[in-house]
Structures are given as C-alpha cells and as structure tokens.
Amino acid sequence: MAALRDRIRTLLGRRSDPKTIISVQNDRRLVVTSILFLLLLGLPLWWTTTRVYRAELPATEISQFALDQVVPFTFYIDTPMTVTVENIERMAQKLIDKQRTHDLRVRYTAQVRHKTEVPDAPGHYTLRLREAAVGAVDFGVDRVAHVSVSEADSKKRDAAVAKLVADIVAKEERELREKKGARRALKYAPEYSVTFTLLNEDPVGGAAVSWDIEQAADIFVRPFADTLRPLAKLAVSTQILHHAGPPPVTPLAHDNGTYLTPDMLPHFANSPWWNLASTDPIAPTISFILYVPALRSQPLRIEGSSTNAFVVSQWGGIAIANLPGTEVGASVVISRDELQKYFGIFIAQLRELVGIRNDTPLIPGTRVSLQRATATGISSWELDALMRQWMVANHQTAITTLQSLVRLVESMENMVVMDEIKVQVDQSLSALRSIPQALSSGNQLLAFELAANASYFAEGAFFDPSMVSLLYFPDQHKYAIYLPFFLPVTIPLLAAIKKAIRRDSPQNDSKPDVPDDKKNE
Amino acid sequence: MKLSSLFSCTVLVLSLLAVAFGASSNEEKVTQFFDSSETQHTNNWAVLVCTSRFWFNYRHMANTLSMYRTVKRLGIPDSHIILMLADDMACNPRNSYPAAVYDHPRKTTDLYGDNVEVDYRGYEVTVENFIRLLTGRVAPDTPRNKRLLTDDKSNVFIYMTGHGGEDFLKFQDSEEINSYDIADAFKQMWEKQRYREILFVIDTCQANTMYSKFDSPNILSIGSSKKGQNSLSHYHDFDLGVSVIDRFTYYNLEFFESVDLSSKKTLADLIAAYNRSLIQSDPGVRTDLFARDLKKTYLTDFFGAVQNVELTAEAFPIGGNKVKKSSVK
Numbered sequence: 046m047a048a049l050r051d052r053i054r055t056l057l058g059r060r061s062d063p064k065t066i067i068s069v070q071n072d073r074r075l076v077v078t079s080i081l082f083l084l085l086l087g088l089p090l091w092w093t094t095t096r097v098y099r100a101e102l103p104a105t106e107i108s109q110f111a112l113d114q115v116v117p118f119t120f121y122i123d124t125p126m127t128v129t130v131e132n133i134e135r136m137a138q139k140l141i142d143k144q145r146t147h148d149l150r151v152r153y154t155a156q157v158r159h160k161t162e163v164p165d166a167p168g169h170y171t172l173r174l175r176e177a178a179v180g181a182v183d184f185g186v187d188r189v190a191h192v193s194v195s196e197a198d199s200k201k202r203d204a205a206v207a208k209l210v211a212d213i214v215a216k217e218e219r220e221l222r223e224k225k226g227a228r229r230a231l232k233y234a235p236e237y238s239v240t241f242t243l244l245n246e247d248p249v250g251g252a253a254v255s256w257d258i259e260q261a262a263d264i265f266v267r268p269f270a271d272t273l274r275p276l277a278k279l280a281v282s283t284q285i286l287h288h289a290g291p292p293p294v295t296p297l298a299h300d301n302g303t304y305l306t307p308d309m310l311p312h313f314a315n316s317p318w319w320n321l322a323s324t325d326p327i328a329p330t331i332s333f334i335l336y337v338p339a340l341r342s343q344p345l346r347i348e349g350s351s352t353n354a355f356v357v358s359q360w361g362g363i364a365i366a367n368l369p370g371t372e373v374g375a376s377v378v379i380s381r382d383e384l385q386k387y388f389g390i391f392i393a394q395l396r397e398l399v400g401i402r403n404d405t406p407l408i409p410g411t412r413v414s415l416q417r418a419t420a421t422g423i424s425s426w427e428l429d430a431l432m433r434q435w436m437v438a439n440h441q442t443a444i445t446t447l448q449s450l451v452r453l454v455e456s457m458e459n460m461v462v463m464d465e466i467k468v469q470v471d472q473s474l475s476a477l478r479s480i481p482q483a484l485s486s487g488n489q490l491l492a493f494e495l496a497a498n499a500s501y502f503a504e505g506a507f508f509d510p511s512m513v514s515l516l517y518f519p520d521q522h523k524y525a526i527y528l529p530f531f532l533p534v535t536i537p538l539l540a541a542i543k544k545a546i547r548r549d550s551p552q553n554d555s556k557p558d559v560p561d562d563k564k565n566e
Numbered sequence: 567m568k569l570s571s572l573f574s575c576t577v578l579v580l581s582l583l584a585v586a587f588g589a590s591s592n593e594e595k596v597t598q599f600f601d602s603s604e605t606q607h608t609n610n611w612a613v614l615v616c617t618s619r620f621w622f623n624y625r626h627m628a629n630t631l632s633m634y635r636t637v638k639r640l641g642i643p644d645s646h647i648i649l650m651l652a653d654d655m656a657c658n659p660r661n662s663y664p665a666a667v668y669d670h671p672r673k674t675t676d677l678y679g680d681n682v683e684v685d686y687r688g689y690e691v692t693v694e695n696f697i698r699l700l701t702g703r704v705a706p707d708t709p710r711n712k713r714l715l716t717d718d719k720s721n722v723f724i725y726m727t728g729h730g731g732e733d734f735l736k737f738q739d740s741e742e743i744n745s746y747d748i749a750d751a752f753k754q755m756w757e758k759q760r761y762r763e764i765l766f767v768i769d770t771c772q773a774n775t776m777y778s779k780f781d782s783p784n785i786l787s788i789g790s791s792k793k794g795q796n797s798l799s800h801y802h803d804f805d806l807g808v809s810v811i812d813r814f815t816y817y818n819l820e821f822f823e824s825v826d827l828s829s830k831k832t833l834a835d836l837i838a839a840y841n842r843s844l845i846q847s848d849p850g851v852r853t854d855l856f857a858r859d860l861k862k863t864y865l866t867d868f869f870g871a872v873q874n875v876e877l878t879a880e881a882f883p884i885g886g887n888k889v890k891k892s893s894v895k
Contacts (some may be wrong), residue, residue: 159611194592200661228608228719228874230872232717242883264885265884265885269884292640293827294827307875307877308828310873310875311873311874312641312827312828314873314875319643321643322644322681322711323645323710324709324710326707326708326709326710326713327715328715329715347877349877350877350878350882351879352877352878352879352880352881354877354878354881355875355876355877355878356875356876356877356878357873357874358608358873358875358876359608359609359719360608360609360873362878364878364889385884385885386881388884389881389882389883389884389885390878390887392881392882392883393878393879393880393882394878396882398774417882417883419883419884419885420885421883422884446758449757449758452757453754453757458748480673491649507758508701508702508703508758510695510698510703510704510705510706511698512703513694513698513701513703514616537742
C-alpha cells in the first residue's frame with residue numbers, strides 16, 4: 046500500500062511540471078490523429094474489400110433489344126415456261142401481307158428467283174413448274190415441289206405461282222402464331238434422351254417377352270435421329286422391364302378381352318412403380334412404352350383408338366401390344382417386322398413430341414399431295430419448319446431471359462455479378478446481333494445455331510450457380526456482425542476525441558489540466 | 567301379320583336410332599374429354615422439406631414421409647419428388663424400431679419402407695441448397711434427382727415442416743430461412759417461368775407468417791397456425807419416447823385417406839375439413855395470389871400426376887422400303 050501511495054504522490058508531483066503536461070497533451074493528440082488517419086485510410090479499404098462485386102451488364106442495350114425478326118424464304122422457279130420472277134415475288138409478298146391479320150413480331154417473307162445454283166439448305170426451295178390440264182402441287186421429301194399449272198396465259202400463271210408461294214409462307218407464319226400443338230411438344234433442347242421400354246406386366250401368368258430392339262432402333266429410329274442431328278441430338282436408350290406389375294387403373298372387362306376408357310388413360314401412364322427415370326442430369330426425357338398386358342386381360346384395347354396407342358403431353362407415348370396365341374410360360378421375341386407397326390406409332394408420337402406438324406407445307410387437299418418421308422420419318426420441308434419454329438422460340442427465350450436477368454440484378458442490390466456472367470451475356474448478345482445478317486443472307490441454319498447459342502448463354506448466365514451466393518444477406522446481418530467489433534472500440538475513441546477537442550479549445554487554455562479521475566480526490 | 571311386321575320395323579328403326587345417338591354422345595364425351603385438357607398443366611412436382619435434426623424432432627420427419635407416401639400413392643413418381651430430410655430417424659441409435667419410421671402409435675404402416683428415395687439428406691438440407699433447388703441455380707455436376715426440372719406447365723407442391731417463428735423457419739438448428747427468402751425464390755421462379763401454379767403448405771409454429779411476403783402470381787398457401795400461435799404435435803409414442811406427428815399434418819393426411827387417383831375432391835373441400843378444435847391452432851389460407859376458384863381446383867392438380875393424353879390417330883409409315891434393303895445386318 047505504501048508503495049502505491051508513493052507512486053501516486055510522485056505522479057501528482059510530476060503533474061505540477063508543465064513540461065510533462067505538454068508532452069502528455071502532445072501524445073494524446075498524436076494518438077487521436079493517428080487513429081483518425083487510420084480511419085481515413087481504413088474506411089475506403091474496408092469499403093472496397095467488402096463491397097459486392099457487380100460487373101456492369103449492358104442493361105440499356107438488352108432492354109431495347111426488339112423481338113422483331115424477318116425470315117425470308119427463297120423460291121427458285123425451274124421451268125421451261127416463261128415466268129416473271131419479279132412479278133411473282135411482288136404479288137406473293139402482297140398476298141402474304143394481306144393474310145397477316147395481326148401485327149407480328151416475326152414476319153416471314155418470300156423471295157423468288159430463276160433457277161440457278163440452288164443451295165441445298167433450309168429456306169431454299171425449288172418449284173418445278175410444268176403445264177398440265179389440271180393444276181396440282183406435289184411436295185417431295187426434299188426441298189422440291191412439282192407444280193402443275195393449268196393457266197396458259199403467262200400473267201395468270203404468275204399469279205397462280207405467287208398464290209402458291211404466298212400460301213406456303215403464310216401458312217407457316219400463321220401456325221407460328223397459333224402455336225398449334227405446342228401443348229404436346231417439348232421445349233427446344235440441344236439434346237433429348239429418348240427411352241424405349243418394353244414393359245411386361247406379368248411374365249409369370251403369361252410369357253417372357255423380349256424384342257429385337259437393336260435392329261428396330263437401327264432401322265426405324267436412327268435415320269430420324271440422324272436427320273434431326275443438325276438441330277438437336279436424340280440419345281436413344283432401350284430397356285426391358287419384366288414383372289412391371291399392373292397399371293394403377295384396372296381395365297374393364299369386355300366380351301373377349303378388356304378395354305380402357307379415355308378417362309382412364311391419364312392414370313395409366315407414369316406409375317411411380319415403373320422405373321422409367323432417366324439418369325441424364327438435364328436432357329429432357331421422352332419415354333416410349335410398349336406395354337404387354339397380362340395374358341388374362343389380353344386383348345387389351347383403348348376405346349375409340351384404331352392404333353391402340355396414345356401420347357402423353359411432353360412426356361412420351363404408350364402403345365399396347367397384344368400378343369395373340371402366346372401360352373403361359375412361353376418365351377416370345379417380338380421380331381423386327383412386328384416391331385415396325387409399333388415403331389410406326391412411336392415415330393408418329395415422336396414427331397408430335399418434338400413439334401413436327403403433320404400437314405406441312407400446305408393443307409393436303411385434292412390437288413395437293415405430300416410425299417411422306419418413309420425412310421427417315423421427317424421430310425426436309427418438315428425439318429425446315431421445325432428449325433424455324435425453334436429458331437424463333439430460342440430468339441425470344443434469349444431476349445426475355447436477358448431482360449429477366451437485368452431486372453433481377455437491378456432488384457437485388459446484394460447480388461454478386463461475376464465477370465463470367467457478363468462474358469456469357471456478351472456472348473449471347475453478339476449471337477443475337479448476328480442473326481438478322483444470317484437471315485437476310487439466306488442462311489437459316491446459321492440463324493438457328495446463333496439463336497440456340499444466344500439462348501444457351503443467356504440461360505447459362507441466368508442460372509449460374511454464383512448468382513445466388515449473397516442472396517440472403519440483408520443489412521441487419523451486417524450490423525449484427527460489425528457492431529460487436531466496432532462498438533467497444535468506437536466509444537472510448539470518440540470520448541478521447543471529445544476530450545482532446547475540449548482541451549485544445551481556447552477557453553480551456555487558462556484552466557489547469559486536471560484529469561477527471563483526479564477531480565474526486 | 568302386316569301390323570306386326572310394321573311394329574317390328576319401328577322397333578328396329580328406334581333401336582338403330584338409339585344406338586346411333588348413344589354412339590354419337592359417347593364420341594362427344596371422348597372429344598370433350600380431350601378438349602378440356604387444353605388449359606391444364608402437363609406435369610406435377612413435389613418438394614417436401616423436413617428442416618429439423620435430432621431425435622426429439624422425430625415427428626417432423628414422420629410428417630414429411632407421410633406427405634411423401636401420399637403424393638407417391640396419388641401418382642407422382644420419385645423422379646418428380648424432391649425429398650429433403652435433415653436427419654435419418656430410421657437409423658438413429660435411439661430408434662427402438664430400427665429402419666422404420668411410424669406416424670401413429672399403432673404402427674401399422676412403416677413410412678420408411680423399402681421404397682424411399684431421399685434426394686437431399688442430412689447436412690445437405692441447407693437454406694442455400696433449398697434456394698438453389700427452387701431457382702435452378704445448381705452446380706453443373708448436380709445429378710438429376712437433385713434438380714427441380716419444372717417449366718411453365720408444372721404444378722409444384724411445396725411442403726415444409728420444422729421449428730419456426732415469426733417470418734422464419736429454422737434449418738437444422740444452425741441457420742434459418744426467412745419469409746423474404748422464399749418470396750424472392752418464388753419471384754425468380756415466376757420470372758423464368760419455372761412453374762404454372764404453386765401450392766405452398768407449411769406446418770410450423772406461426773406458420774402463417776411465412777407466406778405473408780409472397781408477391782408472385784398463382785401461389786396458393788396454407789399454414790398450420792397464425793402469428794403468435796404454436797403448432798402442436800399429436801400422438802405421443804411411449805415405445806419411442808417421442809411424439810410421432812404434428813396435428814395439422816395429421817388431419818391433412820386423414821383427409822387424404824379418402825382421396826384416390828380419380829378423386830374429384832377440391833382444395834375447398836380440404837380447407838373446409840380443417841377443424842380448429844382438433845388441430846388446436848388456426849390454419850391459414852392465402853388465396854389472393856391464386857387465380858382459380860378453390861371449388862374448381864382439384865386436389866389431384868397438385869397431389870397427383872394427372873396428365874394430358876391424346877390418342878394417336880395413325881402410325882407413321884416408317885421404313886416403307888428400307889426394311890428389306892437393310893435386312894442384311
């Protein structure tokens with residue numbers, strides 16, 4: 046105790062020394078200014094290091110990007126007769142515009158040329174004209190139509206050809222607007238995973254069933270997949286499910302056999318117990334099921350169906366295979382020739398599911414005939430129409446996705462926007478910018494690829510995993526983190542600053558400096 | 567003689583007419599059936615989330631598994647159900663019925679059974695993963711069963727259960743999701759057309775606050791209890807030493823017992839069946855964002871997998887000539 050008293054006494058004694066007071070005051074000032082200096086330096090540093098990084102997105106360009114598109118078709122007239130292509134083009138365009146009742150974002154137009162070197166590419170079609178007693182149109186599998194013209198007068202002939210051209214173009218444009226069949230078809234994807242499943246309900250009470258699927262897939266599906274390849278990849282897989290068990294609905298009994306009513310069909314498909322799931326992480330799945338009913342319910346028929354098959358929207362198709370004459374315990378192999386019937390159904394369903402319309406390019410009538418693409422399952426006219434439909438859809442998806450992205454980023458201040466996002470947005474935009482040029486130069490396939498890329502990059506940016514990292518980090522959380530750190534430091538600091546100011550102010554100069562803690566002594 | 571033949575003629579004509587009419591009306595019914603499906607959704611998804619850990623929260627897992635059983639029974643396949651279970655009660659050392667989970671002391675149905683596909687398990691059940699799942703912002707190497715691959719024609723049923731409070735729901739006692747987060751996620755889903763309609767059901771304390779911040783269209787929300795109210799548990803099982811289910815979920819499931827694939831029961835029926843004295847809290851329903859009339863919204867629109875079907879009119883003449891040519895192989 047005595048030592049402490051001595052210490053206080055010496056301290057008090059030193060206080061009377063004015064030099065010491067000055068030096069303490071100078072020290073205090075030094076400490077306060079250095080802390081202020083550190084704050085001045087530290088605050089910007091803290092600000093920059095904790096700031097959310099947001100790459101600048103070209104928001105104004107994106108918001109102004111128009112959905113408008115002009116898609117020209119080119120028709121080449123191959124004929125010994127005299128036709129004036131300029132007249133046809135003018136008349137056809139007039140007719141197309143006249144049929145366009147709505148103000149459309151996407152407009153299809155027609156160009157008409159004399160037969161020259163015709164590129165074998167989407168959007169370029171040859172019309173072979175010849176004279177005949179009766180007018181008729183015959184669409185081939187390739188991009189060629191044979192047109193019989195009955196009009197002898199060259200002017201009337203031009204008008205007839207112009208009408209044909211206009212009808213083809215306007216019909217597709219109209220269908221694009223009506224979105225017919227869009228409910229059934231899947232959205233565009235660069236790859237679809239197509240699964241063919243042979244489902245045997247009950248091999249115990251019936252036969253063990255197998256199928257010649259490898260050959261059948263080679264002959265009936267591969268050509269289709271190859272033809273579609275420039276637009277989308279079909280990854281085909283097959284499986285057999287033995288002991289699949291009955292569907293969730295019980296077929297009704299009939300004189301000989303059983304039947305399903307239409308309102309039972311929605312429950313027939315997609316039983317949770319049939320293992321139809323795909324392992325592919327994102328490719329949309331199209332499932333086809335060849336269903337072999339239990340022997341006791343054979344023959345199983347669908348009421349009102351001649352094919353005994355049905356499509357499930359955006360999911361796949363189911364065909365019922367009754368195997369007459371099988372015995373219990375037998376093992377049956379459905380041969381390739383027998384499978385042709387079922388694959389005819391599956392191809393028809395597959396066409397619907399990818400979005401091919403059956404009546405392209407003109408409504409079949411007495412004087413219009415279409416050649417069905419029996420080898421591949423998809424004719425060039427159909428392929429082109431599908432490509433244009435996907436091109437327009439991708440173009441719109443890309444633009445709307447980019448616009449959603451900009452809205453999202455603007456509405457969420459805390460969201461990190463990495464440079465990769467900007468790179469993807471720029472890639473998408475540059476693809477979008479090149480589309481009009483590709484279209485006007487007649488390269489529809491390039492325009493399709495650009496649109497697909499634009500949509501791919503736009504979706505990549507929107508769904509980028511980094512776009513969620515700081516989503517749930519509201520301001521309250523920040524205060525909660527910083528307050529415990531800075532509050533204990535800030536209060537003494539502020540007090541010291543206050544004290545220093547008070548001490549330095551002129552009215553305090555005359556007063557002797559007595560520390561607060563000593564006042565009470 | 568003449569008279570009788572005339573009579574039989576009339577009978578014949580009449581019966582023919584009857585047959586013709588019968589056939590035409592039947593055909594009408596068929597076409598009507600296929601037309602009415604025009605405006606429907608084409609696929610159903612279910613996201614079932616149990617956010618609680620630890621043995622004493624057994625009932626939350628039982629809640630979720632019971633819902634899982636129900637949607638599966640009504641036809642949603644595993645590939646379209648995202649099941650998030652924070653803790654594995656079935657294999658908990660304190661479970662005196664190993665590998666089984668029950669939602670009733672009678673123990674008639676084993677909820678775990680032999681066919682449960684859990685997509686997010688244990689520590690994978692986080693707020694971040696849940697938000698990523700909803701918004702689709704998952705890492706590129708995420709397998710298919712951990713993705714919500716919905717589109718603008720999907721009806722999504724979202725069920726959440728766990729411990730919560732006003733405007734938040736705890737995830738595994740370590741973090742929480744708040745009502746703004748879910749509202750944000752739904753907004754982004756709508757922005758990118760990731761759903762057609764959402765049915766959001768939540769069983770937690772003060773559950774009705776969780777849907778109060780939603781502002782996206784076509785969402786119908788149901789909560790188990792209002793602000794300031796607890797959601798109570800139901801049966802206590804003395805063998806297990808824990809409660810096995812929550813009241814709100816229990817009475818929902820009881821109603822679903824009477825629902826099958828072809829049921830025409832509506833959401834209005836379900837809500838009318840809520841009995842305050844049995845549930846012992848005030849279930850809330852928010853319909854202002856939902857466009858359809860609840861009396862015309864079938865339960866199977868969300869809990870089943872009713873699909874649009876169309877008969878295939880004709881087969882495509884595939885392989886007309888080529889079959890013979892390539893038969894060499």
